[in-house]
Amino acid sequence: MKKTLTRTALAAVLALSAGGAHAVVKVGFMLPYSGTYAQLGEAIENGFRLYVQEQGGKLAGQELQYFKVDDESNPAKGPENANRLIKRDQVDILVGTVHSGVAMALAKAAKDSDTTLIIPNAGADAITGPLCSKGIFRSSFSNWQPGYAMGPVAAEKGYKTAVTISWNYAAGKESTDGFKESFEKAGGKVIKHLTLPFPNVEFQPLLTEIASLKPDAVYTFFAGGGAVKFVQDYAAAGLNKTIPLLGSGFLTDGTLKAQGASAQGLLTTLHYADGLNTPRDNAFRESYTKHFPKLPPDVYAVQGYDAAQMLAAGLNAVKGDVSKKDEMRAAISAATIDSPRGKFTLSKAGNPVQDFYLREVKGEENKDIGVAVKALADPARGCKL
């Protein structure tokens, strides 16, 4: 009697696990949970979970099971960390990451194992360029985009010449190249591209160089600690009074408190801004603040939130059956995402086609003062899809 019972139980368990192989969707977060970008990782995960919670904790009727790996923003450990999620945890969907170098490794691992990947930040052009794939999507931006969006703004203000300055690494080059492309298309001229090795922050010689070149404007890409110091040094050198400073949005995102008075009035371009004041954004901000009172809603939270929306669009199309990969991916690719930043669609290479806002620093906010470029699509150079 006892034996049969055990057998029945065993059979039932087996039947359940076999029939319910897709009763849960396994989502793998590969994000920075330690180091400089820890807060960005947290904001992304918060945003993702917030959307799922708003849908009653399920997407397309499926429970989500989360697996987390701290990628430490360390590209050297990228492949190993990616494979922990892909091989050990056998996740259905990968979500990650912030650092572009790690994202490249992640994209390669996802491609090799044919796992669907949604990138909630890393902007390396190559991911939706030469490395593009049907299973890789981005809910954020390509580095080229904010730079390109600033060019027409600068030209419209009547600037004829500009100097670009950034660290001598891929993100800086991609961003300043984007600016150069659109600024010169609009009749301007980038007279010099200044660089310094990453992560040096001794800007004084280059600021002197800018003072001697006397351009009409300066376009820059810096982020984090470097952004704080550059903006402060630029103001201390008195250059902000004579040569306006323009930047990609990361120059003034999450750094305004430290930059203080020196950042006031700076113009930057990004796909999100404070004070958009649309019903969609207000609802998002209210809900986010209620769930995570310690962290103010920011562009990273939005990118995490939209990553979940993209996944939802895919899962809804296949009624939660993640084994129908092609159908799911086609649905993500064709989706219109109702993002807090405004509605966006995805390009063929999987990068958002979205509006870029012109923002002005007022107090500790990047206030929206209009759209710089509408529905800007990354050219996806080198992508063969």
Place this chain on the structure above:
Amino acid sequence: MDPVIFLIQCLNAVQYGLLLFLVASGLTLIFGIMGIINLAHGSFYMIGAYMAFALQPLVAQYLGGGFVATLLACVVLASLLGYFLEWAFYSYLYRRDHLQQVLMTYGLILVFEELRSIIIDNDVHGVGVPAWLQGTVSLGGIMTYPVYRLFISLVCLLVAGLMYWVLTRSRLGMMIRAGASNREMISSLGIDINRLFRIVFAIGVALAALAGAIAAPVSSVYPGMGHAVLIICFVVVVIGGIGSIRGAFLAAMLVGFVDTFGQVFFPAAAGVMVYLLMAAILLFKPEGLFKQG
């Protein structure tokens, strides 16, 4: 190049070189006199900067003091920290080989970074420039130069002069130099070598922390700020000759000039200029510009 611009760039170079000297002098003292490879030196710079950030409101509230009081508080606390660390960790390293020194001091870097993350956070923070140093000087009508940067240079020069005087003219300096060249001899003369080393180490830590604290208003404080400083400091120490204060001063100036003008004239190779300089000097002077002394 326009002569005015050239002069401004020279000023940039001198100012950068002086700050480098302030950090590197502590490293060369510890390295040269105690024979310890102290990878945690960059962390002491970071600690100084974070102390300036965290102590400023406290000092203002309880001591009613301003910026100078904060700097003094940083130096005193850093000296105590150095004194304690030497007693607790570094004193066990003198007779060990360099690999073990590197391992332990690298461990300390991780500990300090983690503590920083727990006690403060992972954000970037700005430190205010005191009101009486907020002005700027106009340079040839081209750009302005913050008075605070000139103040940094002045403090660095003062410290350099003071160190030179202590090492060459004072009794403490005599003991330090003697201890560096022959440890056994000086202890047989009745001088407490352990205590002497503890003091030297405390001074080294205090110098690094002072550099961090004084640079904080222009550099802002951020995670990992000690790493970049550490590498360039080792370059300065190696070029100058291990243990030589005079060498460190000259090397810091050289590095300041090469780095500044490298960025202007050879932007593509700016990252390697300083290391090329080091390689070239080591080729002809394998022990650095000055031998110990």
